[in-house]
Amino acid sequence: MLTLDKVSLAYQDKQVLNEISLTLEEGEIACLLGPSGCGKTTLLRAIAGFKSLQSGEIKSSQHLLSSANHTLPTEKRNIGMVFQDFALFPHLSIGQNICFGIRHQKKAEKQARLNELLELVGLQGYANRYPHELSGGQQQRIALARAMAPRPRLLLLDEPFSSMDVELRGTLAKEIRSILKHENITTVMVTHDQHEAFSMADKIGVLNDGHLLQWDDARMLYHYPKTAFVARFVGRSNFLEGTITEQGVETAMGVLSTTAAESFSSGDKVKVLVRPEYVQLSVSSAIQAELVSRQFRGGYYMYTLQLSSGEQLQVLLSSLAKHQLGESVGIVLSTDRLSLFPSDSCATT
Numbered sequence: 001m002l003t004l005d006k007v008s009l010a011y012q013d014k015q016v017l018n019e020i021s022l023t024l025e026e027g028e029i030a031c032l033l034g035p036s037g038c039g040k041t042t043l044l045r046a047i048a049g050f051k052s053l054q055s056g057e058i059k060s061s062q063h064l065l066s067s068a069n070h071t072l073p074t075e076k077r078n079i080g081m082v083f084q085d086f087a088l089f090p091h092l093s094i095g096q097n098i099c100f101g102i103r104h105q106k107k108a109e110k111q112a113r114l115n116e117l118l119e120l121v122g123l124q125g126y127a128n129r130y131p132h133e134l135s136g137g138q139q140q141r142i143a144l145a146r147a148m149a150p151r152p153r154l155l156l157l158d159e160p161f162s163s164m165d166v167e168l169r170g171t172l173a174k175e176i177r178s179i180l181k182h183e184n185i186t187t188v189m190v191t192h193d194q195h196e197a198f199s200m201a202d203k204i205g206v207l208n209d210g211h212l213l214q215w216d217d218a219r220m221l222y223h224y225p226k227t228a229f230v231a232r233f234v235g236r237s238n239f240l241e242g243t244i245t246e247q248g249v250e251t252a253m254g255v256l257s258t259t260a261a262e263s264f265s266s267g268d269k270v271k272v273l274v275r276p277e278y279v280q281l282s283v284s285s286a287i288q289a290e291l292v293s294r295q296f297r298g299g300y301y302m303y304t305l306q307l308s309s310g311e312q313l314q315v316l317l318s319s320l321a322k323h324q325l326g327e328s329v330g331i332v333l334s335t336d337r338l339s340l341f342p343s344d345s346c347a348t349t
């Protein structure tokens with residue numbers, strides 16, 4: 001439905017987007033994730049038609065929206081937008097706000113759509129109120145309803161929950177996902193919060209320095225990151241030093257057998273990604289580690305384990321049992337597919 005093909009964009013002489021390609025199917029929700037200044041908002045603005053491309057193409061269902069010498073005006077793109085400050089019109093009622101984009105339609109049609117949207121966002125009976133009479137979360141749901149009223153083909157959300165507290169963000173993310181799915185609206189959302197991206201998105205794009213490093217679903221991104229940067233940026237990660245051998249990869253946790261080793265040559269130095277929940281205790285394991293710190297996290301403790309090599313691992317274990325600091329424990333890795341990266345992987349790719 002939405003296709004970006006090698007989209008590049010520069011501000012004056014500063015390259016901000018580099019050959020970004022991605023595809024989003026109809027009704028899918030995508031989140032753009034990445035550190036501050038990586039180009040998320042610029043990419044959203046390019047999709048909206050606020051920025052012209054240096055090269056590449058943006059298409060919606062085969063219709064060309066943008067290329068180097070063509071930028072279809074924003075108002076002709078059939079898109080809805082919700083931004084950080086969601087600015088509802090303060091002097092208009094909630095009903096008038098929602099109907100703003102469909103104000104030229106017949107009265108009965110407008111009323112029907114208004115009722116439908118108010119029900120969808122769970123705010124029936126609020127049509128005659130004014131924005132200042134609503135909470136932040138309610139205002140954000142109205143902003144979403146306003147953007148959806150004209151039934152846009154594509155919805156763009158720029159950090160829509162950034163002004164909310166953590167708990168409300170979580171609830172709204174879940175609610176808004178179900179509203180978008182109900183309306184089958186293809187959506188691209190910018191966020192810097194990975195948990196929000198995990199709970200909202202069908203596809204997540206991780207950007208750094210204007211490059212799209214990976215475009216994948218949340219599970220693939222977490223367990224099979226394509227680069228060390230993505231591994232570090234998404235979730236908590238430990239990296240074990242390893243050397244490729246005929247049998248797999250030799251580490252302080254023994255020789256680990258993994259198909260990922262096939263992309264390297266014997267003798268290559270690598271980093272092995274070990275997520276905190278990949279490590280389990282095993283009394284029969286010959287690999288011993290010392291518990292050097294412990295943090296209570298509710299259902300889990302985050303332990304720091306020190307291996308005989310001196311390397312440390314952050315490990316998540318159930319808090320039903322409590323292990324003592326200084327204790328020596330046997331450990332095993334509970335995953336059979338590991339991600340390996342060249343040991344000279346730089347910090348940005």
Ligand SMILES: Nc1ncnc2c1ncn2[C@@H]1O[C@H](COP(=O)(O)OP(=O)(O)OP(=O)(O)O)[C@@H](O)[C@H]1O
Pocket residue numbers: 011012014016034035036037038039040041042043192
């Ligand atoms: N109008 C502008 N003129 C020149 N440079 C700009 C302009 N807008 C953004 N930039 C630069 O482009 C780069 C990408 O900015 P962008 O706002 O897209 O990043 P972002 O990932 O959305 O960041 P944040 O998470 O902080 O909002 C940054 O280096 C920024 O300084």
